[in-house]
Amino acid sequence: MAIEVVTKEDLQEFRMQLLKDIRQLITPSQTKLIKPWLKNSEVRKLLNISSNTIQRLRIAGKLCSSKVGGTHYYRYEDIEKLMNNNAA
Secondary structure, three states: OOOOOOOHHHHHHHHHHHHHHHHHHHHHHHHHHOOOEEEHHHHHHHHOOOHHHHHHHHHOOOOOOEEEOOEEEEEHHHHHHHHHHHHO
16 A cells, blocks of 8 residues: 655645636526526515515616616626725
């Protein structure tokens, strides 16, 4: 039975490779969760707001929507802008 010596450099290299592999696994799944257009109900769940609040945001012009067949759709990009503006 052969003995192999593991050095600190070997462990550091293993650590870096493991972190790289984990990032690759996580990143694609996050991009799948983000859709370019979200329905009214999806935005309410995402922001944890009521129907009245999302309606007020629309009326005030703070959140633009497109209405298709009675359903409001919002661009994810616009939601991010709204959140970034309110955080500042």
